[in-house]
Amino acid sequence: MKLSKLPEPVNLDTVAKSLNDAVFMVDHEMNVVWLNQMAEEFFHTSFEKSQGKNIAELTAITKLEGLLNDVFEQQTPLKCSYEEASVKVKRLDERYFFKIAINPVFHEGKLWGALVQLTDVTRFHEMEKIKTDFVSIVSHEFRTPLTTITVGVEMLKEGMLGDLTPRGKEVLDAIGADCDRLSRLIDNLMELSRIESGTIYVEAEPTDVSDLVQEAVRPLKIQAEKQGIEVITDLPPELPPVAADFNKSVWVLANLVGNAMRYTDSGGTITVRVRQRGKRLFFSVQDTGSGIPKEHQDKIFRKYVQVSGEGRKGSGGVGLGLAIAKDIVMAHGGEIWVDSEVGKGTTFTFTFPVYQGNESVKLPDADQEGG
Amino acid sequence: MSKKVLLVEDEKNVILGVRTCLDAVGYDVEIVEDGEEALNSVNREHPDLILLDLLLPKVDGFEVLKTLKDKEETSKIPIIVLTAKAEEEDRQRAMDLGADNYMTKPFKPQELWDVLKGYLPDN
Numbered sequence: 001m002k003l004s005k006l007p008e009p010v011n012l013d014t015v016a017k018s019l020n021d022a023v024f025m026v027d028h029e030m031n032v033v034w035l036n037q038m039a040e041e042f043f044h045t046s047f048e049k050s051q052g053k054n055i056a057e058l059t060a061i062t063k064l065e066g067l068l069n070d071v072f073e074q075q076t077p078l079k080c081s082y083e084e085a086s087v088k089v090k091r092l093d094e095r096y097f098f099k100i101a102i103n104p105v106f107h108e109g110k111l112w113g114a115l116v117q118l119t120d121v122t123r124f125h126e127m128e129k130i131k132t133d134f135v136s137i138v139s140h141e142f143r144t145p146l147t148t149i150t151v152g153v154e155m156l157k158e159g160m161l162g163d164l165t166p167r168g169k170e171v172l173d174a175i176g177a178d179c180d181r182l183s184r185l186i187d188n189l190m191e192l193s194r195i196e197s198g199t200i201y202v203e204a205e206p207t208d209v210s211d212l213v214q215e216a217v218r219p220l221k222i223q224a225e226k227q228g229i230e231v232i233t234d235l236p237p238e239l240p241p242v243a244a245d246f247n248k249s250v251w252v253l254a255n256l257v258g259n260a261m262r263y264t265d266s267g268g269t270i271t272v273r274v275r276q277r278g279k280r281l282f283f284s285v286q287d288t289g290s291g292i293p294k295e296h297q298d299k300i301f302r303k304y305v306q307v308s309g310e311g312r313k314g315s316g317g318v319g320l321g322l323a324i325a326k327d328i329v330m331a332h333g334g335e336i337w338v339d340s341e342v343g344k345g346t347t348f349t350f351t352f353p354v355y356q357g358n359e360s361v362k363l364p365d366a367d368q369e370g371g
Numbered sequence: 372m373s374k375k376v377l378l379v380e381d382e383k384n385v386i387l388g389v390r391t392c393l394d395a396v397g398y399d400v401e402i403v404e405d406g407e408e409a410l411n412s413v414n415r416e417h418p419d420l421i422l423l424d425l426l427l428p429k430v431d432g433f434e435v436l437k438t439l440k441d442k443e444e445t446s447k448i449p450i451i452v453l454t455a456k457a458e459e460e461d462r463q464r465a466m467d468l469g470a471d472n473y474m475t476k477p478f479k480p481q482e483l484w485d486v487l488k489g490y491l492p493d494n
Contacts, residue, residue: 143455144382146477151388154480160395183477190457 021120022098025105026055027113030068039118055116061087064100064116071102071114078102097125132193139189142182150179188320192303195327202248202331206241206355209274209281215246216253217272220261228266231257234273242281242352244332249352252325256285256348259321263289263346276354280334284349291342300338301326325350374494375399376487377418379409379435380453381427385476389422389453392480398487398494406430410438413445420490423470425454425461433468440469449490453478 016023022039024032032050040046043059050058056065071078078101089096098118105113155161157172164172213233224231242249253272260270268288275282292300303323329336329350340346376398380386386402393400401416403409405428413421421439425432432452439445451472452465462473472486488494 140455140457143457143476144385147455148382148384148388150477151392151480151483155391155395158480161391179477187457194458 022118024055024059024116024118025113026068026116028072028111030055030065032058033113042118059089059118061089061098061100063087067100067102068114068116071104072111075104075111077104096120096122135189136193139186139193142186146179146182146186149175150183153179185320188324191324192320192327195324195331202245202328204243204245204332204355207244207246207249208241209239210235212242212244212246212249212253213272213274213283216250217257220254220257224261224270227261227264228268229261229264230269232269232271234271236275239274239276239281241355243355244352245328248328249332252328252350253283253285255321255325256350259348260285260287260289260346263287265289279354279356280351281354282349282351284347286345286347288345291344292338292340292346293342297338297340301336373397373399374419374491375401375416376491377401377403377409377412377416377421379403379406379421379427379432380424381405382424385424389483392483393487395480396484396487396494398491404428406432406435409435413439413448418448420487421448421450422453423450425452425456425465433464436465436468436470451486451490453483 017036019036019038021036022042023036024039025034027033031052032055035045035047035050040050045053045058055068056062067078087098087100089098097120099121101117101119103115103117104111105115153172153176156164157169157176213235217231217233221231257270257272264270264287270288271284271286273282273284273286275284301322303320326336329352333353334351336348336350338346338348376393378386378389378393378400380389380402381404386404390400390402401412401418403412407429409421409423409427410430412418423432423435427435430438432454436450436452439448439450446469449471450469451474452470453474453476454461454465455476456462457475465473471490474482474486
């Protein structure tokens with residue numbers, strides 16, 4: 001077979017030039033040696049004008065300097081999170097978002113410079129923003145009609161607006177319970193959109209572990225008793241305080257126990273355990289429920305994912321609880337994971353750091369300002 | 372003598388719900404549906420307490436709150452915000468302007484009764 005040759009005007013240079021990303025080649029002093037057409041157009045420059053200019057100055061993306069330094073130092077491609085590698089660029093009163101990729105270039109075995117590639121992710125950013133705003137608006141708009149329903153149902157239930165038949169009372173109880181469920185869902189959606197817009201702070205304060213566990217478990221104990229489930233707390237004495245936002249960490253633990261209750265049969269047990277290992281405390285919630293199949297285990301922390309299972313009882317949420325729990329735990333610098341075996345039960349574990357001093361953590365800002 | 376509660380709310384259905392809820396425990400309820408009317412009626416009706424929505428036509432709830440709390444004659448009237456705005460910034464802003472309480476929609480009748488009782492113990 002004969003390999004076809006590229007026709008003369010189409011060489012690799014032409015290919016690089018017509019890429020949809022802005023591409024720069026810089027030397028080890030970060031001066032531009034080569035750039036493609038997209039880079040010329042976007043940054044209002046030309047091949048001649050760009051020659052020997054510092055890339056951070058040419059593009060007005062100051063962040064590039066630090067990122068290039070990292071790449072030169074480690075001599076490996078840029079490794080950082082999406083947030084760290086995105087940058088907001090203003091041009092002709094329009095805002096653009098770029099994702100930055102940097103790869104070191106070697107010549108005769110020695111570091112020579114780097115290839116810098118800027119991908120326009122503005123549209124992606126806009127979609128994210130629309131989604132976050134939408135979630136916030138929807139959760140907000142649900143509150144007013146829910147007020148009328150909640151107030152009305154409660155008044156009817158209490159018989160304050162006249163007598164009810166037993167069946168009527170039963171139906172109203174069900175409506176009332178579902179109103180509560182909708183209210184919780186709205187709170188969760190709001191919490192999520194807050195986290196995604198990067199506006200919530202986790203105030204890590206010295207938090208007493210026993211208080212935290214009690215506050216999370218107590219409100220659920222009555223319901224657990226009704227379902228015939230035993231809730232056991234297992235805390236060694238004299239645990240050090242953790243660096244945690246009290247309300248948010250209570251929320252995480254209560255959410256895990258609530259989940260466990262939905263998947264555990266009457267006669268089952270839920271154990272809330274805390275153990276210290278070095279400078280971390282491990283909180284675990286173990287149930288004797290139906291377990292989660294292996295193939296679902298890595299999916300359950302994603303947003304809007306709900307694992308349907310035979311063991312599931314009653315009505316749940318929409319699969320936001322664990323996604324929020326993960327965001328909260330990670331904002332504390334902790335980790336969360338699941339161990340489960342079908343038929344044997346599930347254990348969720350998360351870690352919080354032991355309180356050391358003045359810590360305060362902010363969730364990554366989705367609208368991070370670069371350059 | 373039953374206490375007079377001024378309800379400032381523009382959603383008809385919510386008005387029905389809250390009014391029913393207040394009637395049931397014997398409050399005297401006055402209703403206005405925008406912020407401007409709220410400011411006018413406070414001077415006319417001399418309510419013992421105000422239940423205030425924040426998203427209102429003409430003059431918004433924050434403005435109503437500020438005006439009433441800034442004025443000597445009306446600053447003592449307890450104002451309970453009843454709103455769908457659940458963001459912490461909104462709560463903080465309302466409290467800074469002098470709101471006495473901040474309730475997020477939806478709420479249950481019992482919660483509203485409990486809060487009202489705190490401000491009007493001898494209804």
